[in-house]
Amino acid sequence: MKIIISPAKKMKTIDDINMECTTPIFLSKTDELLQHLQNLSYTDLKSYLKCSDSIAKNTFEQFQNMDLDKNTTPAILSYSGIQYQYMAPHVFTDEQMNYIQQHLYILSGFYGLLKPFDAITPYRLEMQTKCPFSLYDFWKDDIANQINEPILNLASEEYAKAVRKYKTLIDVRFIEENGKEKGVYAKMARGAMIRYMAENNVQNIDDIRHFSELGYYFDSNESTEKNFIFKKKLSSS
Template sequence: MKILISPAKKMRVDSDSLPPLGKPAFLADAKRLLATLQAMPPEQLKALWGCSESLAAMNVERLRTADPDRALTPAILAYEGIQYQYMAPQVMESGQLDYIQAHLRILSGMYGVLRPFDAVIPYRLEMQAKLPMDGQKDLYGFWGGRLAAHLAAEDNCLLDLASKEYSRAVRPHLPDSVRWVECRFVTRKGDKLVEKATLCKMARGRMVRHLAEKGAQTPEDALDFTDLGFQYSAADSRPDTLVFIKED
């Protein structure tokens, strides 16, 4: 089983905590994307990123000095979003770190697919960015079916903990031989089940940690997850969708 998660917009450099163990599988593509970004004027980059002036300025400066071949930060430590805070890889035991290296995969607009200890540089490029490449209008077209093919070659079962923005870069291209199981984290409000974005990110991070702690091998190993007040609901789940409910 491979577990899929999204990256985070906020990134950092950490060359001291843990060493990287390899290079990204799609590093050559990442370099091409980086070169395309580096050739764009700041105003165009700001529009592509859809961010504030200060964030745009910081990321333009990052682009100026970016060198993927000199990356020193493992991907799992490079991302600083809520999901990663609640996963807390910095305090995982060695066996849990070995587990996520073997089973966890991070989807990325820049790098395609990352193992946790692949060396990366800070970047800003979401999967849904409309960046024309190779005659394609956006990154979904650029990556095409390559990410799905890469993951299918690794495993015949994928547990989806990624956001829809990233899941859609993989799922439509998977062969029928690969089992796809999505985890949903919802809050019950009256007779409605509602997804709360921040709570979902927190739960996804905790779920990764839960699976690493028990050495999970199948999606069914996730069913006893109870962190943050969530409980698995068999009544609301389907074979390809595991639903965890938190009572409001």
């Protein structure tokens, strides 16, 4: 069983980490992509990123000064978005870290595919960005070919699309009892589910049905073999 998740826009670097890092499998292709991005003008990059002036300026300078071998942090500790906050890998035991290194993949528009211990440098490049070519076309089936089924999908659709075209995914949805899905709650639940799986050394996808954190419960009536539905109890007013 493999698990796929999205990266986060917010990233950080951590010095003096006592962890043996690994090398991203597609680092040479990332270097090719970086060279293309470094050749873009500020105006073009800002247009492709569709972001504010301040973000565009920081991202432009980031790419211009980037060295893929420097200023690196293990991927699982580098991303700091909501999903990663609720996963809380910084408090994992060695056994839990080994679990995610064996089972977890992080999908990335810039690096393609990452394992938790892969050394990466901060970047900003979403999978849906066109620069001007499609990153889905750039990575083609490279990402999917590295992931063995069964694949538990805890990624957003923006990233899952890079794999779904080539492999069968078992999707997990986190919704409220009224059927609505709130993005923030879903990110929180994805992170909490990965932590749950690591803490309980989950080896069989069916065992995630016991997940009950953050007020969620598995809905067996609406779930299917390829689509697991977890509902969040609405708080009474």
